[in-house]
Amino acid sequence: MRANPNFQKLPAGYLFPEIGRRVRAFAAAHPDAQVIRLGIGDVTEPLAPAIVAAMHAAVDEMAVRATFRGYGPEQGYDFLLDAIRAHDYRSRGVEIGADEIFVSDGSKCDSGNLQELFAADAVIAIADPVYPVYVDSNVMAGRTGAPGPDGRYPGLVYLPSTAATGFVPEPPKGGGIDVVYLCSPNNPTGAVMTRDHLTAWVAWARQHDALIVFDAAYEAYIQDPALPRSIYEIDGARECAIELRSYSKRAGFTGVRCAFMVVPKELRGVGAGGERVSLNAMWSRRHSTKFNGTSYVVQRGAAASYSAEGMAQTLGQVAFYMDNARLLREGLTAAGFTVFGGQHAPYIWLGTPGGAKSWDFFDELLTKAHLVGTPGSGFGPAGEGYFRLSAFNSRANVEEAVARIRRVFA
Amino acid sequence: MRANPNFQKLPAGYLFPEIGRRVRAFAAAHPDAQVIRLGIGDVTEPLAPAIVAAMHAAVDEMAVRATFRGYGPEQGYDFLLDAIRAHDYRSRGVEIGADEIFVSDGSKCDSGNLQELFAADAVIAIADPVYPVYVDSNVMAGRTGAPGPDGRYPGLVYLPSTAATGFVPEPPKGGGIDVVYLCSPNNPTGAVMTRDHLTAWVAWARQHDALIVFDAAYEAYIQDPALPRSIYEIDGARECAIELRSYSKRAGFTGVRCAFMVVPKELRGVGAGGERVSLNAMWSRRHSTKFNGTSYVVQRGAAASYSAEGMAQTLGQVAFYMDNARLLREGLTAAGFTVFGGQHAPYIWLGTPGGAKSWDFFDELLTKAHLVGTPGSGFGPAGEGYFRLSAFNSRANVEEAVARIRRVFA
Numbered sequence: 001m002r003a004n005p006n007f008q009k010l011p012a013g014y015l016f017p018e019i020g021r022r023v024r025a026f027a028a029a030h031p032d033a034q035v036i037r038l039g040i041g042d043v044t045e046p047l048a049p050a051i052v053a054a055m056h057a058a059v060d061e062m063a064v065r066a067t068f069r070g071y072g073p074e075q076g077y078d079f080l081l082d083a084i085r086a087h088d089y090r091s092r093g094v095e096i097g098a099d100e101i102f103v104s105d106g107s108k109c110d111s112g113n114l115q116e117l118f119a120a121d122a123v124i125a126i127a128d129p130v131y132p133v134y135v136d137s138n139v140m141a142g143r144t145g146a147p148g149p150d151g152r153y154p155g156l157v158y159l160p161s162t163a164a165t166g167f168v169p170e171p172p173k174g175g176g177i178d179v180v181y182l183c184s185p186n187n188p189t190g191a192v193m194t195r196d197h198l199t200a201w202v203a204w205a206r207q208h209d210a211l212i213v214f215d216a217a218y219e220a221y222i223q224d225p226a227l228p229r230s231i232y233e234i235d236g237a238r239e240c241a242i243e244l245r246s247y248s249k250r251a252g253f254t255g256v257r258c259a260f261m262v263v264p265k266e267l268r269g270v271g272a273g274g275e276r277v278s279l280n281a282m283w284s285r286r287h288s289t290k291f292n293g294t295s296y297v298v299q300r301g302a303a304a305s306y307s308a309e310g311m312a313q314t315l316g317q318v319a320f321y322m323d324n325a326r327l328l329r330e331g332l333t334a335a336g337f338t339v340f341g342g343q344h345a346p347y348i349w350l351g352t353p354g355g356a357k358s359w360d361f362f363d364e365l366l367t368k369a370h371l372v373g374t375p376g377s378g379f380g381p382a383g384e385g386y387f388r389l390s391a392f393n394s395r396a397n398v399e400e401a402v403a404r405i406r407r408v409f410a
Numbered sequence: 411m412r413a414n415p416n417f418q419k420l421p422a423g424y425l426f427p428e429i430g431r432r433v434r435a436f437a438a439a440h441p442d443a444q445v446i447r448l449g450i451g452d453v454t455e456p457l458a459p460a461i462v463a464a465m466h467a468a469v470d471e472m473a474v475r476a477t478f479r480g481y482g483p484e485q486g487y488d489f490l491l492d493a494i495r496a497h498d499y500r501s502r503g504v505e506i507g508a509d510e511i512f513v514s515d516g517s518k519c520d521s522g523n524l525q526e527l528f529a530a531d532a533v534i535a536i537a538d539p540v541y542p543v544y545v546d547s548n549v550m551a552g553r554t555g556a557p558g559p560d561g562r563y564p565g566l567v568y569l570p571s572t573a574a575t576g577f578v579p580e581p582p583k584g585g586g587i588d589v590v591y592l593c594s595p596n597n598p599t600g601a602v603m604t605r606d607h608l609t610a611w612v613a614w615a616r617q618h619d620a621l622i623v624f625d626a627a628y629e630a631y632i633q634d635p636a637l638p639r640s641i642y643e644i645d646g647a648r649e650c651a652i653e654l655r656s657y658s659k660r661a662g663f664t665g666v667r668c669a670f671m672v673v674p675k676e677l678r679g680v681g682a683g684g685e686r687v688s689l690n691a692m693w694s695r696r697h698s699t700k701f702n703g704t705s706y707v708v709q710r711g712a713a714a715s716y717s718a719e720g721m722a723q724t725l726g727q728v729a730f731y732m733d734n735a736r737l738l739r740e741g742l743t744a745a746g747f748t749v750f751g752g753q754h755a756p757y758i759w760l761g762t763p764g765g766a767k768s769w770d771f772f773d774e775l776l777t778k779a780h781l782v783g784t785p786g787s788g789f790g791p792a793g794e795g796y797f798r799l800s801a802f803n804s805r806a807n808v809e810e811a812v813a814r815i816r817r818v819f820a
Contacts (some may be wrong), residue, residue: 001588001621002529003679007692014698042480052473055707056466062665063462070452070664105515105667105705112700116550119412120530136699140526178411211411254480255472255706257515269413282417288424289546290522295515295708296665297465394475 009139009146009153015132015378016040019362026366036397036404038328038389039372041187041346043252045320047301048313051251054304058297072293075284076103076260080299083306084260088245094232100264100280102287103294103302107217107246107259111181112137113290114213114242114261117269117282122178125157127169129188129379129386131215134181150381160382167191167340167349171201175208185218188379188388189349190341192227198234205240211267211279212241217259220250220318222344238264242279249346251305251314258294258302321346324398325391331402332389335410346391349376353409355385362387369404416552419563425542425788426450429772436776446807446814448738448799449782451597451756453662455730457711458723461661464714468707482703485694486513486670490709493716494670498655504642510674510690512697513704513712517627517656517669521591522547523700524623524652524671527679527692532588535567537579539598539789539796541625544591560791570792577601577750577759581611585618595628598789598798599759600751602637608644615650621679621689622651627669630660630728632754648674652689659756661715661724668704668712731756734808735801741812742799745820756801759786763819765795772797779814 019039027035047055061067075081081098089096104110111133118124124138135153138144144153152158157177159169167189169182182201184193193201205212214231222229231237243262247253267279304310325342332339338351352361358375365371365387376386391398429449437445457465471477485491491508499506514520521543528534534548545566548554554563562568567587569579577599579592592611594603603611615622624641632639641647653672657663677689714720735752742749748761762771768785775781775797786796801808 001619001679001689002532003681003687003689003692004527004529005682007695008681008687010695040481044475044478044480046475046478047469047472049473052469055469055472059457059462059465059469062457062465063459065454065456068454068456068662068665070454070662071450072665106702108702109700117414119414120552122412133699140696140699142530209411252478252480255478255482255703257702257705269411271413271418272415277413277418279411279413282413285417285420286550289543289550290519292516292518292667293665295667295705297707298705 004140006140006142009144010136011147015374019372019374022363022366023372033370035366035370035372036393036401037372038393038401039374041249041390041392042254043249043392044394045252045317047252047256048305048310048317050307050310050313051301051304055297055301058300062296069296072296072299074288074291074293075099076101076294077296077299080303083303087306087311089230089232092229092233094230096232096262097265100262101260102263102283103258103260103299104291105257105259105294107215107244107248108133110244110259110261111213111215113286114283115141115143116286117279118143118179123155123157123176125159125172125177125180127161127181127183128158128381129161129376129383130181131183131187132379152381158380161186161189161191162382163340168193168197171204175210177208177210179211179213180205181213181215183215183217185221185345186341187218187345188347188374188376188383190343190345190347191349192222192344195228195234198228198231198237202231202234202236202240206236209270210240211269212237213244214241215244217244217246218249218345219245221322221346223322224344227344232262232264238266240267242267247302247305250318251302252317253302256298256301258298321391324393324395327398327402328389328391331405335406337409342391348389348391350387350389352385352387358384358387368408369401371401371404414550416550419549419554419556420546421557425784429782429784432773432776433782443780445776445780445782446803446811447782448803448811449784451659451800451802452664453659453802454804455662455727457662457666458715458720458727460717460720460723461711461714465707465711468710472706479706482706482709484698484701484703485509486511486704487706487709490713493713497716497721499640499642502639502643504640506642506672507675510672511670512673512693513668513670513709514701515667515669515704517625517654517658518543520654520669520671521623521625523696524693525551526696527689528553528589533565533567533586535569535582535587535590537571537592538568538791539571539786539793540591541593541597542789562791568790571596571599571601572792573750578603578607581614585620587618587620589621589623590615591623591625593625593627595631595755596751597628597755598757598784598786598793600753600755600757602632602754605638605644608638608641608647612641612644612646612650616646619680620650621677622647623654624651625654627654627656628659628755629655630724631732631756633732634754637754642672642674648676650677652677657712657715660728661712662727663712666708666711668708731801734803734805737808737812738799738801741815745816747819752801758799758801760797760799762795762797768794768797778818781811781814
């Protein structure tokens with residue numbers, strides 16, 4: 001069997017397994033150390049009571065013949081689509097059709113799968129640093145060469161996101177790009193795009209007939225009501241943007257699994273003969289061919305996050321994590337670090353002391369403070385000299401982490 | 411944005427939407443008709459009590475900080491992997507490693523996604539008639555031309571499954587095929603492969619360095635304990651076969667969503683330079699890049715299907731559906747139909763009266779008996795003149811369906 005040769009282009013050592021290896025080695029050598037993990041961005045608060053109640057009720061429905069549900073609509077149940085339309089969009093003045101929303105089992109799946117819409121030789125642009133799935137899924141699909149010594153893949157267009165631009169990528173001068181992935185609030189840098197940023201990107205995409213993949217998985221963490229929460233708050237975005245949303249961080253669903261993707265009817269790609277093709281129709285075909293709907297019980301839980309109770313409870317969780325982020329920001333600043341992010345995102349992005357290599361700082365933080373974070377270089381070459389800390393943890397652990405940082409570095 | 415041109419090769423009219431259109435039109439014209447649907451293969455019995463209890467318990471765990479679960483292992487939790495190894499494999503004398511099992515949210519997803527392992531120009535063989543996802547997912551990936559007037563895609567190798575071979579495809583004489591998809595018990599024909607069939611296929615695959623994708627989603631419906639339930643009961647299959655299993659029909663999970671795929675460590679593909687590459691390592695990379703684990707609550711439900719109680723309850727459901735299949739077989743036979751399948755599968759495959767076109771018989775059955783089935787031609791050209799009926803329904807509906815068939819056709 002001739003195998004897909006593109007998988008071989010991916011380096012063998014991945015970021016999070018390497019972190020795990022170093023942490024295990026340290027813990028084995030120092031069995032009494034109380035290691036606090038601020039690395040992977042995984043929620044720690046339990047599910048909101050309104051969501052728990054809705055999931056129990058859904059399980060009970062599945063236990064009785066009269067209310068049992070088998071295959072559901074691949075795109076998602078109307079009760080969830082209606083809640084999304086009202087609370088995520090109409091509340092912001094945006095009208096999204098029920099047949100433009102595709103409920104799934106996660107944004108990681110969506111962001112990995114959506115590249116199936118693109119031609120094999122489509123040119124892809126990503127920010128640097130960047131969430132690795134955008135890159136890896138396009139490498140697997142053969143849209144790049146093998147990586148060079150700097151870790152960059154020939155064929156990809158890298159858009160540096162540095163302190164000079166507030167860690168927000170800027171539109172290129174010209175075109176020649178089919179797709180750009182934008183993530184705001186950003187993982188890993190915690191930066192958020194303003195209305196001006198998004199307006200510039202939409203104008204660029206429309207001018208150059210490019211598609212924007214707008215990953216808004218962290219939208220719930222935006223604190224300033226004036227900041228856009230959806231790219232569709234920008235005029236013209238329906239002609240050029242797909243949007244991804246997730247319940248993982250907004251409602252604590254990392255282990256429950258639910259997300260959705262918006263593909264407006266106006267979105268058009270270019271077919272082999274130069275004709276315009278509907279991306280909504282293509283994604284509908286993809287979704288119904290290779291997916292069989294999100295678990296009914298899970299969809300009921302997601303819908304409950306929009307009830308008055310569910311909204312108050314989940315917003316309370318977001319506020320809790322954002323208080324953690326504030327404590328980390330303040331503690332790091334007091335210890336002399338240069339700190340970015342953490343104001344509209346659950347991630348703190350910090351410059352390493354003296355511009356140390358990201359992995360060297362990882363080792364220093366682990367051995368001196370028994371804290372685990374994520375090296376910025378793991379997200380791309382432009383992340384070198386930076387480091388990500390996650391605000392997802394208990395208050396006690398965050399306070400202890402801050403105390404250790406101040407003790408070691410201040 | 412240059413779009414994937416291969417989606418345009420898929421015909422606009424799909425099988426099940428066309429069935430839905432004709433049924434809606436009939437129901438609108440005959441509002442008093444009691445239409446019974448034996449078309450789509452969707453379970454109707456509620457979840458087993460042991461599964462319901464396990465899902466409630468899991469939801470309760472998610473409601474408390476101390477037992478809350480965030481991101482789980484992408485491959486699945488050990489409690490489920492261990493149950494699979496013991497009950498699905500060790501009980502049949504087969505040893506499968508925990509790191510050879512990949513839990514997912516459904517076999518439709520797995521069977522659609524696994525073609526990402528194959529080279530872009532891999533030659534794919536499928537049975538005819540066939541479960542459409544095998545075909546459509548390879549068309550979308552560009553491994554075929556546009557379909558000809560007979561509906562066949564240039565580039566695919568079709569293996570006719572006809573009455574002459576008991577609706578089981580036979581290995582080709584030569585090689586030149588990278589991958590063959592086999593489904594047993596078969597959807598749509600209800601045929602089951604014997605040890606001799608599988609032995610011949612494994613020998614062929616090993617001789618020609620081909621991969622077998624063995625879809626055993628209906629394994630629980632095999633009634634004869636002497637028939638193999640896993641392809642790994644055949645010596646040498648670990649070197650040439652991936653196996654798919656699902657909880658959809660075995661435990662009523664069509665709306666709950668859980669399945670798994672087995673990728674043995676011995677499986678090797680051929681890389682771009684002729685080197686051998688591990689398909690297990692490739693799938694592990696794919697699974698952890700584009701998937702984030704199956705819902706914890708769902709995995710707990712799936713594991714409960716293996717408890718003593720859960721096994722008895724789910725086997726009871728399978729027996730119930732198989733009694734439906736027996737009633738359909740007997741009624742159709744008494745009405746003069748030539749009937750296949752339904753003995754080790756929940757599907758009845760019948761020859762249309764006088765070899766009528768499948769869609770003509772669909773219309774006749776709908777208008778005369780108010781029954782909905784699936785035209786055999788919808789599964790491929792060799793399905794013309796045949797028709798599929800599903801045993802998934804209430805006893806009362808099945809008995810009424812049989813009475814109508816005997817009244818109209820006997």
